[in-house]
Amino acid sequence: MSKRTEKTIVDIAEELQLSVSTVSRALNDHPNISARTKERVKKVAKKLGYRPNALAAGLRNNKSKTIGLIVPRISMFFPATISTIIQNKLQEFGYNLIICQSNDSYEQEVALANTLYSARVDGLVVSTTLYTTDFSHFDVFRNNNIPLVFFDRVPKDYNVKVIKGDDYRGGYVATTHLAEKGCKDIVHISGPLTCCLYSDRVAGYKAALQEQGLPFKKSRIFYQELTRENAWQTCEKIFGQQPYPDGIFAANDTTAITIIEYCRKHGLRVPEDVKIVGYSNDPRTEIVTPSISSIDQYPGMMGERVVAVLMELINGRQSAEPRYSQEIIPIQLIERQSSAGKSKTGKKKLTLS
Template identity: 75%
Template sequence: MSVRSEKTIVDIAEELGLSVSTVSRALNDHPNISAKTKEKVRKMARKLGYRPNAMAAGLRNNKSRTIGLIIPRISMFFPAAITTVVQNKLQEYGYHLIICQSNDSLEQEQQLANTLYSARVDGLAVSATLSTTDFSHFDIFKQNNIPVVFFDRTPRDYQAKVIKGDDFLGGFTATQHLIEQGCKDIVHISGPLSCNLYVERLAGYKNALQQHKIPFKKQRVFFHELSRENALATAEKIFAQQPYPDGVFATNDTTAITILEYCRKHNIRVPEDVKIVGYSNDPRTEIVTPSISSVDQFPATMGERVVSALMDLIQTRHPNTYRHPQEIVPIQLVARESSAGSPKKKK
């Protein structure tokens, strides 16, 4: 059985009795080619099953019109929301997106960086893994003048364009809100401090306590990957003995929702006995009962800024030399039922 050969523009030209250059211009929507000829060429291309070779075109003009994106997990609300915006905005600029997830594995992130470099992407956007502290696997992009933009989970001491949320203010605002609602014993559930997000949110939590003259207690702070399973284990520790805390600031919404479910199951009233604030304003926080207060990170704004930065840098002769490497996306607390009113007075 013979293998079907790939059709080329030469085949289209022979079928139509046109020159190869005319077919090429028609497929690329050249203004000097009539609409009638363009339609005739496209119709024959479809009939023959012609597929344009984007890789070959990229080699000719040194542009692939493709951007690489590495995110921790597509299943998480915040990176998923950003991915949607980035893809839609890139399409407006005529670019395609290759979406890769690292599954929070540093080894996988390193492999994906190499793969995307080999795919000749014109630029790269990255939200790093929880454990990425050495970013040298992205050096090859910088050395070859391929723009790299880090967002959300970003390097602390690696020279690069960074777009991040105001995580210190987010941590401060969430904690201050609980204090203003009457809380004086606030648990903080954090991700690992290898990640910039949780370093800054913890600093904001501590600063709010300090400003309100509430002592910081190490035993009220928990560090782990913010999964449902880890949140349940932490809930068991938090409520193992009285006095219970009167506030919980969780640095992601999956954790906040899990704490709420645990409290309901164990007859701990929210918000009367304990108030809860999460982080990211995941849509689930609005539909659970009671609805959960959360810090909105505005993923649409961050996604738009990522694309804008990439497009600016692609047009720059030396894209990885930055005068203004860091952009901060504002946050906003969305107060809901889980933190409403004054806490129950302890007898």
Template identity: 80%
Template sequence: MSKRSEKTIVDIAEELNLSVSTVSRALNDHPNISVGTKEKVKKMARKLGYRPNALAAGLRNNKSKTIGLIIPRISMFFPAAISTIIQNKLQEYGYHLIICQSNDSYEQEVALVNTLYSARVDGLAVSTTLHTTDFSHFDIFKEQHIPLVFFDRVPLNRNVKVIKGDDYRGGFAAIEHLIQKGCKDIVHISGPLSCSLYVERVAGVKAAFQQYKLPFKKSRMFYQELTRENALKACAQIFAQQPYPDGIFAANDTSAIAILQYCRELNLRVPEDIKIIGYSNDPRSEIVTPAITSVDQYPEMMGERVVAALIELLTTPSSGTHRYSQEIIPIQVVERASTGGDTIVKPKAKAKKAKVEK
């Protein structure tokens, strides 16, 4: 089957005996073109199956009106929630979004960065993989003054625009909550320390143990990708022998739900025998029985702030010096039955902004 030839504004102009410039202005609703001419041009465009060439238009004005987004996995609650917010907010500013997932593969992330650069996106927002420690593949965006915003999983100590959760406070607050509920032997299931999130959450965990004068036991720490399968493997070690812990802090709700199921199989009562707290406030944590206490990260706020940062960079003239800032989205422990409480109504939170310019 032969490939169908694309119709252009030249074809429309020939059919209507108009100039190419008149057709172009009519299709773009230029005020100097009469309503009648606009209607004739658009009717002929539909008849011929004309499609505007956004890429060609972008090459002419050096703007694609498209933003690239790279997230670890679209199946995870937190990045999925943020992606929806980012897309909806960008549409209000007239931008389209290309959503890519790295599947937590560094190699895939590098390839996606190059692909989106070649696609001439006007800006890029990124939540990095668990294993990204070399960020040099993003340098092309900085060098070309293309807006670049990192969120959630971010580089540490680099001259970039960052929107991140208060992960240190999140780790501290989760352990503090368990201690205040009477727990003295607490397990923490963390993600790998190659990722900024877990470096900071673990620092908060250690600080809480120190403040409340409880020993920090390396044997009660697990560092792993936070999947259901890995959570169950950790449980097999945790409950291989007694004494069992009286509290578990899992760094995501997928793990917390798997731990709850494992405890049920052992006939351990939650929260009477063991208390469980998760992270992210995934909607599933509220509908399991008992409902799981979790740390809310306010994905709506983070998504809105990512868009605000991109728009700020897009509308501010670039200069020889690269401006950057770090903005911290607050966290809130949402207490539910898994730690012995009813759901607490969350107070309205505000982001903290610490601007630095270089």
């Protein structure tokens, strides 16, 4: 029965008594082909329901018109937002995007890098695992001059194009803000230090403390994977013994939200007893009560820069370009109730008009 249903350019060629090369060129609007021929070819192509085979073209051209993306997980606000932007932007350039999630597993990340290479993606965009410290699985891309861009969670000491947030500044601004609101004992809940993101924020936190004349105590930083469960446990640790901190800078919003819930449950008033600042400006920070101050990372800008750099790399003179460069996207503190001064109720920015 239906053995060979797929139409190819040779079917078109036969039908029109043309050579396949002419058909191919006609479909690609090659200047050497007469207008009449192009028209005839396209008409028959439509009639036969011809669909180009991207695999064949990709094999021949050595390019797949496909970009790979590896992120920890697409269900988290920040990577999800960026993925969306990257996807939509790439579409404009005629590129497909293969979105993959490493689930924060190093092994999966390695496996994904390999399959994406095998798929001969024309470029790779990565935000690494929390635990990736060896980046050699990306060597294939570097060595074969396949555009490689890292964002947000970027490598240390690995020469590639990097687009990251200003995490040092983020940590600094958040901490300074808490201090200015009167906090004297500021706890920081950080992610694992293997991830440069967090070490930068910690550095900003320390710098701010010093500048504010507040003592830095090692015991006032907690390092953990920033999940809901861990946040809750850490709260139990923090509020398990006196003295309680009067400010908490959480390195992500899930943690900040969980702190709010913990405080509510245990009768701690936010911001009166303890002030809180989160990170990423996840929309959830706005709907929780009290709403949470957070550091906005301009995901839109970051996503657009990622695509821009990638396209430059793909189209540009790749040998000329420096293989390494670092671009820093600014951050901005969004003040909400959770860190409002004791006197005022704090201004609530409503996104609705």
